[in-house]
Amino acid sequence: MAKTTPLKTILTTSLATAVALPAWAEGELSLLTWEGYADDSFIAAFEAETGCRVSATYVGSGEEIIAKMAAGGGVYDLITPASDITKLIIEAGFVEPIDISRIDEWENIYPQFRELDNIQMDGEYYAMPYTWGAIAFMYRDDAFETPPTSLAALFDPRNEGRIALWDDKSAIYVAARYNGDTNIYTLSDEQIAAAVETLIEQRPLVRRYWSTAGELVDLYVGGEVDISNTWAGYQSALIAAEGIEVTEFIPEENAEGWMDSWMIADGSADNACTYPFLNMQLSEQGQCGVANVNGYSVANPVAARNCMTEEQFVALHQDDPAYLDALLMWQPLGDRMGAYVNAWNSVKAQ
Template sequence: MKRKTIFSGGTAITLALSVVATPALAEGEVNILTWEGYADQSFVAQFEQESGCKVTATYVGSNDDFAPKLAAGGGVYDLITPSIDTTKTMIEAGFVEPLDTSKISEWNNIYEKFRNAEGINHDGAVYGMPYSWGAIAFMYRVDKFPTPPTSIADLWSEAVKGRVSLWDDKSAIYVAARLNGDNDIYNLTDEQIEKAKAKLIEQKPLVRKYWATAGELVDLYAAGEVWISNTWAGYQSSLIKEKGIEVAEFIPKENAEGWMDSWMVVKDTPNLDCAYKFLNMQSSELGQCGVANVNGYSAANPVAAKKCMSPEQYEALHQDDPDYLNSLLLWENLGERIEAYTNAWNAVKSAN
């Protein structure tokens, strides 16, 4: 993956010298279950050199991957990064332990909205360190749309038959529900879920493939198989553009979901010291601009981000725009209703 460097010249030199000057001690390890780009060598290599903690990453393609992997047991992972709609499930299942926020030096600089989020606070304890956030935007190939799309309905158009892709995730129900005019997407009734399911089944003949990972969607665009889809805003579009294909993102008139990912410590990890060293790196300039450079996501710590981002990037990632953040339909835990949403999505995929 190509790194997009945005540090100022002086900062970049300082970081590079730090990597060279610090020996690799290999005194510990930290094993993480996370998303693509969250353990990229462009910033993790420096952490390994300076901390002596070897980082081993396993990647997920959906929030539904976390619980099965942790339930398998065996003490395989020390840290995980579920999204805000899944964190409460991790807590209630006993997979994670409370954080000692006094050990995280940048804790108070993280957006208050995220620090106080219900999904990471439980019975007076904090279980997650917010890391990055963004929108589930929509994306299209500029050369295939003389008139830019503005609505979710554009993914249901016969004009793009065989060129549509949606994320293989229960959040597809949210997309169809908004198209149906049901905007309270995290509290849908059974009837509304059925309507969303029917809408998605109606769309199936237009769908080339449901994408599972960031790389898969990039490949579908690069091969010319997909012209329009939803996307993890800022990430896949940048990778596609690097291949010489012009794509554009948009927030449809029916609005978009928002997400926030948090680092959580797996219960009884034997690598607690390295885990907290990793959390401190990820909440610092190195980790915050690291994820922004690699994934194009917004940072949870605007103070750190402002120190290492150019003014243009800071503005582009809405770090200074609380109205943008507040306008997104930030994912919520579905509680006992998760089964209804998941079953509906699975029924869509199995439908003829």
Template sequence: MKTQYLVTACALSALAGPVLAEGSVSVLTWEGYADPSFISTFEEQSGCSVSATYVGSNDDFAPKLMAGGGIYDLITPSIDTTKLMIDLGFVEPLDTAAITGWDGIYPKFLGQDGIQKDGAYYGMPYSWGAIAFMYRDDAFTTPPTSIADLWREDLKGKISLWDDKSAIYVAARKNGDMNIYDLSDEQIAKAQEALLEQKPLVRKYWATAGELVDLYKAGEVVISNTWAGYQSSLLAAEGVKVTEFIPTEGAEGWMDSWMVVKDTPNKECAYKFLNMQLSELGQCGVANVNGYSAANAAAAKSCMTSEQFAALHQDDPDYLDSLLIWAPLADRFETYTNAWNAVKAQ
């Protein structure tokens, strides 16, 4: 079970100072990124109220922004989707000088092409981790080790897969195609075929952390992919023993970034929010709630114990390099998404 660490006093004082005029900020984000355990402190100290709408997939951002009528101020897409947000004109360049702690972000993340354009940054790295795999301990005498275990006939009706275009990445790796962010049409077709073969074995494609947790608790699912550190900790709290593993075919890595929606009228509160999320309060907030790693190494070192810092690979650059970090799909985004949607439609 993931140990819950208290946010240190330095984190709670990160926003100390005079409270300015009250305002609000609306975020389109992932579960846990606006958790009351740390957001309430921000609201009290900043005078900015926070409203959150949650997504279950990176494929949700574009449709919600298109239909949102300007109701969102900040979004947190992953690194394979940030470039699309920039290219569609949904977000605006960041004033990095107004973001305290920017220089403490891991250089590997600041170097990602997907959060910058024409010399300007559009995304503020926030958290990162792996898309690991997970199984229920009491369902296996021999632990699974491969992506291929999600295609086992003897597990029919007990398998789940994230309802996201990244299912194409999973199937491609099973097929031996490791260039998962630059697949040819033929390779995508092969991945799609593999997913169609798997479909009769799948109990349900999970969309949210809570949905996958409920499936495991009920014993309806015994193996799946997972947001590493998050669903496993929720299950442990419920007394359900599960184990995460990195398959022999490797694991994807992700990084989520905060982006400012273009022409937001709530810019003052938006930047207060960005500063909080990059401070000890926000970085250890997401680490404690979701079990994810922090993008600001300096903040993480200030608010984590040495054990938590090591457990989240904050001091292990080689771990970052071992992951297949999601990359922008450029003009192939629609191709991947359509291939996954076609699987679900059949």
């Protein structure tokens, strides 16, 4: 009898498996997502129950998701872009429709999200809403005698060198609102130019344009800045954990809101793990799982009601649909996206 080396065993087994199961990816899910959306604290149980192995690649920006998919994202099964780029992803053909009859709690999702045009095309849904939040503003408690309530604080020379602003096209949204232009997702060229002017005037006051969550935390903890915008619920908790008191606020000029959803990459609907995973993410397990890890609000308030404490439920504004309605939810910019991004680059290039 011939000796069987471990390598031989592996080869034979995988060959046999390949013959028996044509869909070799069965039992494996590959995610392209944000940190925290596939946290072990709630994914481990899913893996144990279903036998599906979940692996995640983390991205730092939504554009990274597009870039990876545009470069041929064949290895990913599920992605989690924000609501401003879902439309583009659908129209670029990177994803396939979701059969909502297979999503158990679909009807529990906020109607505001289900009705969004940017997750649908030709009467079919392409995204399952998952989490949401505000691009709120935040200040260090001990730095202000009178708490700021307006965007004016970010343009006030008295705060020179103590201001941080998100290094993103969102800066254009902020400046436009400060200028009194509330149609931030449909700005004209003149309005964008005015926003650029405002940002150039503000630039000498700015300590740093921050780009990652950890970086903003470092800026507060290192005593570099006192006021900034922030991904509500996320960085403030990390900063508080370092013993620094900060307060989030929605300014008089209002704030942007975002919603992340799960989308199925083209060719992955047949993966036997896809729908069980989506259902888990929309259930109490996934919704409270992500809320506990990232501090974001979730898309299924029914699940949230059941698995959150009263305190958390209120803190994440799950009890208050008016809060959600007031936010300026990110809209797809379509072919105007380049104009926004280049306007923001031109501020930094000055």
